[in-house]
Amino acid sequence: MGHSRQRRIEEIVVHEVALFAALLVVALVQTALLPRPFDVSLNLILLLAVCHGLIAGATSAARWAFYGGLALDLCAMTFAGMHALALLTGVIVSTVLVSRLSRENWLVPILGVAIGAFLYHAVYALLLTLLVAPVDFEGYALAALLPDALIALIPALPLYLVFRWNEDRVRRRVPVDVY
């Protein structure tokens, strides 16, 4: 009993470490490899966390947002937890709000990513104001929030469809005769 519990804990730890490592790779790619059209970077971590959250639920999305945020903090040279807090807020709220809609509705990822990007930037700008220097929110919205949200909307639907397809594929593995 004790042995199986320990094994279960080990499995959870390995799973979480693997998730963090994977998201760190994504953050590195986002930082150094992704092209920046018009000097705007695609927030890959936000996109992945929101799309995953719309399929798997808010709790799982929160884990992705937390690990992804920490990975971004490492790559962005910002205070640890800054991106994590902003991502957690954006991802959880957008997931909870939008997951009420039907999964089949193609507007789900568009709305989810738009709300997520808006909240992410709102919290991030607020943290910058509190911890770094006062932000001109109107200017920030025009220079960072709007272009970031617009560019994130482009791959939102295809990515969501991939997540949904994967979820359906995994579900089909369940043998009916188990029951």
Next chain:
Amino acid sequence: MLRDRPYRLSQPTRRSPLLIILLLLIAAALLSADQAGLLGPLRVHAQTIISPVLGRIQQMGAWIGSFVGRSGSDQALLAELEALRAENADLKARLIQAEALEFENARLREQVRIEQAYPWQLLGADVIARTPDTGRRLVLFAAGTDQGVRPGMAVIAREGSNPPALIGIVEEAGPRTASVLLITDYSSAISAQVYQETDVVRGVIQGQWQRGSRLLLHSVAREAPLAAGNTVLTAGLSAELALSVPRAAVPPNVPIGVVETVQDVGRDRIAAVRPFVDPDRVRYAWVILASDESKK
């Protein structure tokens, strides 16, 4: 019959507010701890590990970019070119080496030229990464405390026929890398001056990227003789007053940019300034390690 293969039951979506609250609390705690400086050594270690990886990925990106760019041209010509390259492998290796040396020589010649013209001791290095945030203007510089880089030092670069000009200030320095806050970031504020015939106009140069422009010169007296075309330089006030603050490492008279428009707002006069060097385009820069004003 049960099939002998792994299966997974689809679980209903659960919301565990406890885990979400816990993650939010951990993130907030990390933020507070880091702001209080408790995570400083950990951050330096993490940056030491992450920086080379970022550099490699950046190089890979540049290679992929050049490869993709080439694929659009004449395929037959490329195939012929590849064959020739294969035949001349040794020659190519030497050529690359020579090119690298020539490139490095050009950079060193440029550095010597600047050091002859200005009283600065420079250290050149690559810009290896930029922050992934659209909202910030920070870059990672491939030199750190091991090479003598310290927070507060001025970072300059050169572009086209413009003079070498300030692009940012070292914010944090690890052993082999340093993060540089670009002058265009809204949180960057540096004392600046404009020389007029018999007068010196002083003010603060503030980053304006998040506000849709580049730089703003403010805190200038309304009656100050400021006009479009004036050259804006660093004032080095902290250095002049011998203050023991990081910004004291910024020497005076480092070119910043040119005044484009002047406007009166309340009791102040403000000016939009176009930087000599676009910090976002810089791939190689120099840190001013020391300044010897007596050399002038």
